[in-house]
Amino acid sequence: MPAAALDLKGSWQQGSLVTGQVEPGTQVWFKDRALRVSPQGNFVFGLDRDEPVEVEVELRWQGRGDTTPQARRYAVAPRPWNIQRIDGLPQDKVEPPTAVTARIEREQALLNAARDRDTTGQGWRQGFAWAATGRISGVFGNQRILNGIPKQPHYGVDVAVPVGTPIRAPADGIVSLAEPDLYFTGGTLMIDHGHGVHSIMVHLSALKIGVGEPVRQGEVVALSGKTGRATGPHLHWGIGWFRSRVDPQTLLPPMPAQRR
Structure with a gap:
């Protein structure tokens, strides 16, 4: 044929x-x-x-x-990832305490359930827009190895913005997760853009929309913060296809120039 x-x-x-x-x-x-x-x-x-x-x-x-x-x-072309090795750290700074293990597992199940959605939405076809603009303080793919233990790679782009900065929907979709206080990510919002494509925005100080609500590209959906395991205020924004992680910067125009 x-x-x-x-x-x-x-x-x-x-x-x-x-x-x-x-x-x-x-x-x-x-x-x-x-x-x-x-x-x-x-x-x-x-x-x-x-x-x-x-x-x-x-x-x-x-x-x-x-x-x-x-x-x-x-x-598929491989990309060079920045791998940083740090040894000699106190072990409680490398692994979370056992007392929170059950909580972390419950929260991971929530995140995976949102990642596994397969809906008819077409927001993924729009072309993505920046959820916030500012200095890029972290890029996709980097990884640290602490005391010989490989930690999770950085699965998003970090934008350094003050606490309370409006965070906007990068594309049309449906809110699939809205949690104000997860252990690692603090205030966490996920938007289902259809066909397995989703955005996740974390370390938020406030959520402006709830699970099941439709959002339009550019709509304010949250405020930035430094909740969860964050060393300073910023937006961490990731994009995924089911449980595969995608680099948001491959889908975006250059970061707009910032006014001084």
């Missing part, structure tokens, strides 16, 4: 979001996941920070009556 039509756009490197277009009715798989395809044939998937060097997209073209899968392989 002839090859099924497939148009993919995005950067084939770790931490990127790839969007696609197929003939309506075509089924698409990525990493053994059947992707949600819109009635118009649009779909999206994310390349994780640690994505392997080759991935496979599989199509099944129903329009011609032949459902034989077609597999297409793509190379």
Whole structure:
């Protein structure tokens, strides 16, 4: 049978979001996941920070009556991450106390439930806007190894802004999580942009919207803060596709120049 039509756009490197277009009715798989395809044939998937060097997209073209899968392989460019090793720290500064282990596990389940949503929303197709503007104080992908223990990589971009700065929805969506006081992230808000794509904004001082409420790009949804495990006021903003982490800066225009 002839090859099924497939148009993919995005950067084939770790931490990127790839969007696609197929003939309506075509089924698409990525990493053994059947992707949600819109009635118009649009779909999206994310390349994780640690994505392997080759991935496979599989199509099944129903329009011609032949459902034989077609597999297409793509190379993924690795990115150089900044790895910092720090030894000799007091152990209570490296691992959380056992007394909060159950709390951390409960909160992780909440976060994962929001990440696992697969809805029909189309906010991911808009093009993303900065949730806050200011000096970029942290970038995606960096990681610390403390006393030989690898800690979670930095899965977002940090914007240094004063406490109380309005935080705006980067794209249309539905609020999927709104928690004022999580152990690591403090005030935490997640927005479901559809098809598994979501934003997470953390260390917030106030939430302006609740779970299940629709938001429009540019709408104020929270105020920045330094809650949770934060050493100073800033917005940490991450983007994900299900449980794959994506670099927000790959989806954004340059940070607007700041007035002095």
